[in-house]
Amino acid sequence: MSSSPVKLGILGTGNIANAFAEGLTHAANIELVAVASRTQAAAIAFAQKHDVAKKYSTYADLAADPEIELVYLATPHVRHRDDSVMCLQAGKGVLCEKPFSINAKEAKEVIDLARERNVFLMEAMWTRFLPSFVKLREMLVNGVIGDVQLILAGGAFQPDCDPDYYLLRPELGGGVLLDAGVYPVSVASMVLGAPTQIKACGTVGEHNVDDQDAILLQHDGGATAILYVSMKASASPDITLLGSRGRIYVHAPMFAPAKIHLQVYGENVQEFELPFEGNGYHYQAIAAAQAIRNGDTESSVMPLEETLTIMQTLDCVRDQVGMLYPMEK
Ligand SMILES: NC(=O)c1ccc[n+]([C@@H]2O[C@H](COP(=O)([O-])OP(=O)(O)OC[C@H]3O[C@@H](n4cnc5c(N)ncnc54)[C@H](OP(=O)(O)O)[C@@H]3O)[C@@H](O)[C@H]2O)c1
Numbered sequence: 001m002s003s004s005p006v007k008l009g010i011l012g013t014g015n016i017a018n019a020f021a022e023g024l025t026h027a028a029n030i031e032l033v034a035v036a037s038r039t040q041a042a043a044i045a046f047a048q049k050h051d052v053a054k055k056y057s058t059y060a061d062l063a064a065d066p067e068i069e070l071v072y073l074a075t076p077h078v079r080h081r082d083d084s085v086m087c088l089q090a091g092k093g094v095l096c097e098k099p100f101s102i103n104a105k106e107a108k109e110v111i112d113l114a115r116e117r118n119v120f121l122m123e124a125m126w127t128r129f130l131p132s133f134v135k136l137r138e139m140l141v142n143g144v145i146g147d148v149q150l151i152l153a154g155g156a157f158q159p160d161c162d163p164d165y166y167l168l169r170p171e172l173g174g175g176v177l178l179d180a181g182v183y184p185v186s187v188a189s190m191v192l193g194a195p196t197q198i199k200a201c202g203t204v205g206e207h208n209v210d211d212q213d214a215i216l217l218q219h220d221g222g223a224t225a226i227l228y229v230s231m232k233a234s235a236s237p238d239i240t241l242l243g244s245r246g247r248i249y250v251h252a253p254m255f256a257p258a259k260i261h262l263q264v265y266g267e268n269v270q271e272f273e274l275p276f277e278g279n280g281y282h283y284q285a286i287a288a289a290q291a292i293r294n295g296d297t298e299s300s301v302m303p304l305e306e307t308l309t310i311m312q313t314l315d316c317v318r319d320q321v322g323m324l325y326p327m328e329k
Contacts, residue, residue, distance in 0.1 A: 006289035009034035009068040009092075011059050011083055013046040016097060016281075017074035021050040023281030029289045030070075030282075036062035059083060063090040070292060072124070072285070073097055076166040077173030078327070081106040084121070088113050093120030095288045098186075099178040102325055103318075104311040111304045120292050122284075122299045123307040125186055129283035132257040132274040133190075136250060139262065140191060145243030147223070148191055153184035153254060154228035155237020167231075168207040171326050175209035177202070177317060180237075181229035183255050185313050187239055188217055188225035194309045195219055202321035205232070210323040217313070256280050 008030050010017050017035075024032050034054035037043035043055035056062045063071065063086050070093040073083050081101045087094045088110070100123040101107040114121035127133055139145065157180070159167055166172035167179055188195070195217035202213035212232050217225040236252035246264035250257045260272045276283065284302075291299055298304045318324070 002293065005029050005031040006069050006292050007031050007033045007067050008070045008072060008285070008289075009036065009054075009062045009065065010046075010052075010072045010074055011036050011062060011087075012074035013037045013042045014074060017046065017072075018049070019279055020072060020074060020281045020285070021046070021052075023279045024285060025282075026278045027282040027286050027289070029293070030285055034062050034065055034068060060086065063087050063092060068092055070095060070120070070288060077102055077178055078166075078171065078325075081110055084110045085113060088117055088119050088121065091117065091119060093288070093292050095122050095124050095285065097124045099173070099182045099314065100307050100311060102173050102178070103328065104308060104315050107308050107311040111308060114297065114304070118297055120288065120297050121304060122288050122291070123302050124284055125302050125307075126281055126284040127183065127186070127255045127257075128190065128301050129287050130256060130274075130276050130280050131283075132250065132260055132272075132276070135260060135272060135274050136248065137190070139248060139260075140241075144246060144262065144264065145241060145248055146245030147221075148241050148243045149223050150242040151188050151191060151223075151225040151227070151239070152242070153187050153225070153237075153239040154230075154235070155180065155184075155252070155254060156228075156230035156233040156235040158234055159231050163207065168209060170208045173325060174207065175211070175323055176229050176231045177210050177213045177314060177321070177323065180231075181213050181215070181227070181317070182310065182314065183237070184225075184227040184229065184239070185215070185317075186310055187254065188227060189306055189310050189313070191241060192217070192219040192223050192225060195225070195313060198313060198316045198320075200317040200320040202317070202323070203232075204321065204323055210318070210321050213317060213321055215317055
């Protein structure tokens, strides 16, 4: 088995592509060898900035490069299905930004293809790979707060972005649920598994995308998650887990926390400082590269079946909120 760094290519040259490339300077098991943009100028500028040897002016050219083993998809949600399919068909492993797709139907199509081709595929839910989330899972596995009965998680922000940015454009899969609501939904899924009941209400705003969602998830045994996300107000995104023996507070921001408070009922609060290196985007990439070198086709931390369940939950919420995308009509 090879121990050489996994050769990685990036599709897209926007915000997260740049942050991810910066993060990769902390990933010894990955070599960033190529970038692809829809325009030559953007590919060249990105390659210069991040010292990338190959720059392609079509995504298909990068997917066809025989040197590349893993492709990180940093394109808008609406492209995730087609970009994943193109890379998987070319035999490349795929690390796909969140949300994994627009809906569960697309997610299933991509997952089925990866399984058929026996190729690595993972949703880039980077938060799960940070030291704080590793610690959180360790606490839960060890039952330090007993059985989790309630999850309270959410956040609100008022975006100051160009109306051309994907967040405000329904044809690009915009809206606050798929962009930010996926984080609390993913937390509830990681802690409690698939919900048995989903109730939601929300609003679709002036840009014809959902701008606020409130979600109630019920699980086997009665555990409940109360989740919210909004781009009409402002509140730090955080997580509280209430268990039968204690509670855990995960400090904001919930997508990149660095501090956890644990209180076993009747005892003093314990504080855990859990900083991450750099910008934190490399932990997921290191795990994906390790999986590829181990010959695994998926991650045990972010399994494909769970990604599919999360997309099903998001579908159900959108259905109740009345947020249907143009390509779904
Ligand atoms: N994990 C995180 O923390 C995090 C943070 C932000 C975003 N994301 C996810 O990453 C994805 C990209 O977000 P972003 O903030 O990086 O967006 P962005 O700045 O708009 O970048 C997206 C890139 O995708 C490419 N692209 C392809 N088709 C496009 C189209 N029709 N319109 C616009 N761009 C198109 C463009 O690159 P070229 O012009 O070079 O082709 C563009 O620069 C989204 O799915 C988002 O949910 C994740």
